[in-house]
Amino acid sequence: MRSEGGDVEIKHAPGEPGFDPSERLARRVAEVISETSTGGEFVVSSFSLETIDAVLGVNGALETAWLIEPGADVGDAIGTAAYHGHLGVHPYHLFVDEAVVFAAHDLGLAVRAWTVDDGDRISRLGALGVDALITNDVSTALRALGRSGPDSS
Secondary structure, eight states, X not given: OOOOSEEEEOOOOTTSTTOOTTOHHHHHHHHHHHHHSOSTTEEEEESOHHHHHHXXXXXXXXXXXXXXXXXXXXXXXXXXXXXXXXXXEEEBGGGOOHHHHHXXXXXXXXXXXXXXXXXXXXXXXXXXXXXXXXXXXXXXXXXXXXXXXXXOO
16 A cells, blocks of 8 residues: 555456557556566556556556446455465445445555545545545545645745
8 A cells, every 4th residue: 555646547458449458558558567667656557457467567566456347246346366475456436435435445555446526425535544546636536635736835
């Protein structure tokens, strides 16, 4: 649970334009991050387990997280992510509850819920102990969590 920076999401799934089952893009992303940073400021995530596995294959020190599709078995995904050596899971926010946070944290995984823009839901997720939120509305998220933004004094 180390990341303090941004999320690099690799959108890569069968049927999408440019899909490459060789995971060449994932490996190149890992190389670029490894060459240009310490890696600790980024989380590399994807809905594709194979993609984030490929990232770890290039640099096992990079933090990776599995984005979990709505409707997937979140408990099973948490176990799979941990087994593969990933350090986080990113479930859709409506599928995050106390049991999900506990199970992930028990295995040493960070929980970053996506995409949540409602202030009340953000507050509830914060109270559950999620490690981060993926949002389109940073100001609302900061207010809901009782934090000030970077522009505040």
